Amino acid sequence: EPLRLAVAANFAGTAHILADAYTARGGERPTVSSGSSGQLATQITQGAPFDLFLSADAERPRDLIAQGLADPASRTTYAIGQLVLWQPDGAAPPHAAPLGAATLAANGFTRLAICNPQTAPYGAASIQALHALGVYDTVSNKLVVANSVAQALQFARSGNAELAFVALAQVHDGHGGAYWLVPQKLYAPIVQDAVVLSHAPHPGEAHAFMTFLQGPQARKLIEAAGYVVPATAGTAP
Amino acid sequence: MSAMAPDVQQAAWLTIRLALTTTLFLMIVSLPLAWWLARPGPWWKPVLGAIISLPLVLPPSVLGYYFLIAFGPSGPGGWVARLWGGRTLAFSFPGLVVGSLLYVLPFAVQPIQNAFRAIGRRPIEVAATLGASPWRTFWTVAVPLAWPGIVTAAVLGFAHSVGEFGIVLMIGGDIPGRTRVLSVALYDYVENARWHDANMIACGMVLFSFIVIVLLSALRGEIRRTDA
Amino acid sequence: MSAMAPDVQQAAWLTIRLALTTTLFLMIVSLPLAWWLARPGPWWKPVLGAIISLPLVLPPSVLGYYFLIAFGPSGPGGWVARLWGGRTLAFSFPGLVVGSLLYVLPFAVQPIQNAFRAIGRRPIEVAATLGASPWRTFWTVAVPLAWPGIVTAAVLGFAHSVGEFGIVLMIGGDIPGRTRVLSVALYDYVENARWHDANMIACGMVLFSFIVIVLLSALRGEIRRTDA
Amino acid sequence: MTDSSLLRVAFQGRAGTFGYDFALDAPAQGVTALFGPSGCGKSTILRCIAGLDRPAAGYCALGDTVWQDAKRFVPAWRRPIGYVFQEPSLFPHLSVRGNLLYGAGVRSLRRLPPDLADIIAMLELETLLERGVAHLSGGERQRVAIGRALLRRPALLLMDEPLSALDSARKNEILPFLQMLHRQIRIPILYVSHDIGEIASLADHVVLLAPGRVVESGPWADMADRLDNRRGYRPDHTLPDAAATDCRAARSEG
Amino acid sequence: MTDSSLLRVAFQGRAGTFGYDFALDAPAQGVTALFGPSGCGKSTILRCIAGLDRPAAGYCALGDTVWQDAKRFVPAWRRPIGYVFQEPSLFPHLSVRGNLLYGAGVRSLRRLPPDLADIIAMLELETLLERGVAHLSGGERQRVAIGRALLRRPALLLMDEPLSALDSARKNEILPFLQMLHRQIRIPILYVSHDIGEIASLADHVVLLAPGRVVESGPWADMADRLDNRRGYRPDHTLPDAAATDCRAARSEG
Ligand SMILES: Nc1ncnc2c1ncn2[C@@H]1O[C@H](COP(=O)(O)OP(=O)(O)OP(=O)(O)O)[C@@H](O)[C@H]1O
Ligand SMILES: Nc1ncnc2c1ncn2[C@@H]1O[C@H](COP(=O)(O)OP(=O)(O)OP(=O)(O)O)[C@@H](O)[C@H]1O
Numbered sequence A: 001e002p003l004r005l006a007v008a009a010n011f012a013g014t015a016h017i018l019a020d021a022y023t024a025r026g027g028e029r030p031t032v033s034s035g036s037s038g039q040l041a042t043q044i045t046q047g048a049p050f051d052l053f054l055s056a057d058a059e060r061p062r063d064l065i066a067q068g069l070a071d072p073a074s075r076t077t078y079a080i081g082q083l084v085l086w087q088p089d090g091a092a093p094p095h096a097a098p099l100g101a102a103t104l105a106a107n108g109f110t111r112l113a114i115c116n117p118q119t120a121p122y123g124a125a126s127i128q129a130l131h132a133l134g135v136y137d138t139v140s141n142k143l144v145v146a147n148s149v150a151q152a153l154q155f156a157r158s159g160n161a162e163l164a165f166v167a168l169a170q171v172h173d174g175h176g177g178a179y180w181l182v183p184q185k186l187y188a189p190i191v192q193d194a195v196v197l198s199h200a201p202h203p204g205e206a207h208a209f210m211t212f213l214q215g216p217q218a219r220k221l222i223e224a225a226g227y228v229v230p231a232t233a234g235t236a237p
Numbered sequence B, C: 001m002s003a004m005a006p007d008v009q010q011a012a013w014l015t016i017r018l019a020l021t022t023t024l025f026l027m028i029v030s031l032p033l034a035w036w037l038a039r040p041g042p043w044w045k046p047v048l049g050a051i052i053s054l055p056l057v058l059p060p061s062v063l064g065y066y067f068l069i070a071f072g073p074s075g076p077g078g079w080v081a082r083l084w085g086g087r088t089l090a091f092s093f094p095g096l097v098v099g100s101l102l103y104v105l106p107f108a109v110q111p112i113q114n115a116f117r118a119i120g121r122r123p124i125e126v127a128a129t130l131g132a133s134p135w136r137t138f139w140t141v142a143v144p145l146a147w148p149g150i151v152t153a154a155v156l157g158f159a160h161s162v163g164e165f166g167i168v169l170m171i172g173g174d175i176p177g178r179t180r181v182l183s184v185a186l187y188d189y190v191e192n193a194r195w196h197d198a199n200m201i202a203c204g205m206v207l208f209s210f211i212v213i214v215l216l217s218a219l220r221g222e223i224r225r226t227d228a
Numbered sequence D, E: 001m002t003d004s005s006l007l008r009v010a011f012q013g014r015a016g017t018f019g020y021d022f023a024l025d026a027p028a029q030g031v032t033a034l035f036g037p038s039g040c041g042k043s044t045i046l047r048c049i050a051g052l053d054r055p056a057a058g059y060c061a062l063g064d065t066v067w068q069d070a071k072r073f074v075p076a077w078r079r080p081i082g083y084v085f086q087e088p089s090l091f092p093h094l095s096v097r098g099n100l101l102y103g104a105g106v107r108s109l110r111r112l113p114p115d116l117a118d119i120i121a122m123l124e125l126e127t128l129l130e131r132g133v134a135h136l137s138g139g140e141r142q143r144v145a146i147g148r149a150l151l152r153r154p155a156l157l158l159m160d161e162p163l164s165a166l167d168s169a170r171k172n173e174i175l176p177f178l179q180m181l182h183r184q185i186r187i188p189i190l191y192v193s194h195d196i197g198e199i200a201s202l203a204d205h206v207v208l209l210a211p212g213r214v215v216e217s218g219p220w221a222d223m224a225d226r227l228d229n230r231r232g233y234r235p236d237h238t239l240p241d242a243a244a245t246d247c248r249a250a251r252s253e254g
């Protein structure tokens, strides 16, 4: 039986890359089950047979620990998400300035896709950024809300929205378009924590993977995928 | 909950409007379609009937993605939207209606089609010998005799458009007052483990739908049938 | 794609097994249930009929949450699971079957019930005067005469359990080889913007289902009816 | 007789293994009885005349109005016929009143012209009007079916054994009414019956059929004797006659 | 006659506005004809005997076997009856063969005992065996319905106007066969007919009905004259007789 990773949707692609790298060192390839962080957390409380939980936030792992469903010692910040504003090819008005804060201020678009601020951390970060830029009130009636960052990207990629707030990790995948890396100071860090679960079918292996996750190889891969890795990995705030 | 109340009210009202509008259009589309499919015809007629069921085999969220492309600026939906100066059919109430409609269509067409078939040839022939035009025959003979199937279609269509969610989520954009229906709001609560609010809404939806379904079913009445 | 191929194969095989198992149990449950509902009875019978339709009005993923809790360690499912040392009924193939079954039940029960009603009293009476037991009458008269409705139920049930996703995702947990069906895999691909793979799978699912549905519909044949 | 006083009919076609080639001219007034063994095609002829079946080749005209020829096919609902089917075939979703009024072109029985109101009285349907049709007796159903066809005020009445489920007392009321009907308002009637008594009292013209074809036709006066010999009800139960034998022979060939 | 040679029947009940109170004893052998105006309750009696309707109060016994009394109600499918309904009511999903064999207890016509095989020959159904029932003519359907009921080898045969859609040539074959049948294998037959000719040639015993009740019953020999006066077919079309008037009066009260 392989190791089972429950991975927040935004990190699923990266998790597959990590699983491949982990397997290259020998052993069976871990399986990746993805879903929204909230869904995965509920499943874990109802007895889902996962070994590790890679959440998109810090809150849900903490809740699981509080319920005795995760090992407190194992909690690690494996990545910090980076928010970008993305625009598909051809959506920019002619002679527009390069994509950036000015694009939002200029207000020359009809739809801006974000993901649900109540369920997805990237959504909350998008709202914070809009407030920090002082444009929230002018664009709030143009927001369309997707269920996840992936869906927000779909809204824009299909042309239905001209702009979308998504994760940097997604736009690395080469969808064309242009992106603007939203400065970290405009929103609270998107801290993504991982824990080993109390009912893990393979606790030993799970801790081994956790160690791998904090190792240099994994850090390099995570960074390349579009995340920031905390300076002192392994010590969760 | 109290802070959410106006929001929930708006979503509830939108849900009712969406479900009723979808059910209405569902009936308008599926009655003639089922009638046409029920009559004998060339070999490709049943194949077309099968094609209508196909949207079901795709997960709603995936289907929603295809709709998104079809509704977008470079799809047919965009051309239509341009007629009134819009860019896209997505994120709008009409878009939701179209999406839900396509998704619930098979649940409506098949029962109605069976009901039309079960009538048999004779009542239609009798109506013809009494001088009733095909149009009159359809409304005064075929529809009343297929009534239980039609009510079933309406019940399933209504219930499913109240609960449908994947597609609405995909093409709606969760805009309060325009596309944020109860099922989406409910999903948010559940995602955030706000069980109390979620349970309240779920109970409300079930209760309301129960009443509508019982009323609809009462409309079905008891069909009187000769034994001959 | 090629790296994923064994994965997809596994998911495809699981999907076929799930859809066929669900359809099988669906028929086993809904035939007697529809028959019982179709016969005249006390006032609460139609109310019970309406209750069967209610799962539809909740979004599948929300329903999935409720199922998950019912199946989980502190729900009735957990007590049952403890009998063989498990913690939960969820995250297993049987759990998926139960969940899908409850969700597609109304789509099956209603058309079959209508079809049974449409038979009328006479053929049942004739069978009785020919000495056929109620059991034999059911299988040799009621079922053949209600055949189109039964096939419709099977088609809708099959298609919907191929495409159903919200519930399967929630109570299945996307575990490769155990609960990761094609619809979930497809959802993953779409979420991760792997459009090419997603389109391939979607086409495959539509094609396969098209074939199954056409075959099922061919089973429906043409009902021979007297005009009397 | 000129063309305009004839019902001219010719149908060639096939239904499964049953091939037919009927040609008959009947007066466009009075009662013409179709008489022939079971399965010889009587109902088929009526269906073709009504436009419910469309034979491979056919011609059908009542007087000057052509309903079917090589070019034309007037659909059933545009032909001013009244059809009493072999089975009553009432609309199960309508009351007796609803069935009766369906073809009458009025919304209430009170709007019926007096001569049509008489029909309801004659068929003794007054007490049944509010009933659903599911629990009518066989005879009651048949009376409703006759009333329904008559209330349409057809230009041609097709009746397929309309009195078979009626007791003789009722037959004895309805038969003279039908006679009166066709004499007063001159509706021609095509009438299928197995009962030589009914035919004797009704028919002006008789068409004798064998499976798939017309054997003979002519005025009742000419046909009566022959018919009596061929098919009359004989209480001594002799073997079936020539025409019936024809029938079986033809069927086993087919 | 002892109890064991009687069909004893008493039904009291109500269907909508139609109340009835029938009591009749008929010999448990031979043909008993039920004779009465349309809507008087003939089909109702047959349905009660078959166990298809359950009257408010009832008693029903064939010989020593009680099918219904205050305590007991044998369900229809356990009563060894053959029922020819007023409408043929064939199973639309079965071929003629399937319909015939449904109650026969064998899977193939070749397994039929010779006497039952004769029934198919006598009804001339051989050429129809493979046909679906949708396109049979009226008379063909009725013959299949009769054959189906006979092949069950019932202990009591209930026939509701079984020959009404048959031509007289066929009637003339089937009538003697039915006579032979009840004489040879001693099936008692309860027979509804409007045709005095049929009754004359078949019935041993006659029950005369008015709406909801039995007026008289007795052996054919005793009843023949009276019956002839009351209800015989009279080509002179006189007005309906006393019994028919009863009927209407009763119904307008209801
Ligand atoms: N599809 C078919 N296949 C084979 N035979 C058919 C088909 N349709 C009709 N027939 C045959 O055509 C013949 C004529 O039928 P029709 O109903 O016109 O007879 P009919 O003269 O009205 O008889 P009846 O007096 O018994 O009602 C019948 O023998 C019937 O079996
Ligand atoms: N539910 C009902 N409501 C009112 N009247 C009813 C109902 N059911 C049956 N009847 C009446 O009961 C009477 C007896 O019906 P039944 O079918 O037994 O008559 P029948 O003697 O067989 O007549 P026929 O010779 O016309 O077939 C009919 O007048 C019928 O209208």
Ligand code: MOO
Binding pocket: A008, A009, A010, A011, A035, A036, A037, A038, A056, A115, A119, A120, A121, A122, A147, A148, A149, A150
């Ligand atoms: O699960 Mo997410 O990564 O919150 O969209």
Ligand SMILES: [Mg+2]
Binding pocket: D042, D043, D044, D086, D160, E137, E138, E139
């Ligand atoms: Mg006929």
Ligand SMILES: [Mg+2]
Binding pocket: D137, D138, D139, E042, E043, E044, E086, E160
């Ligand atoms: Mg009767």
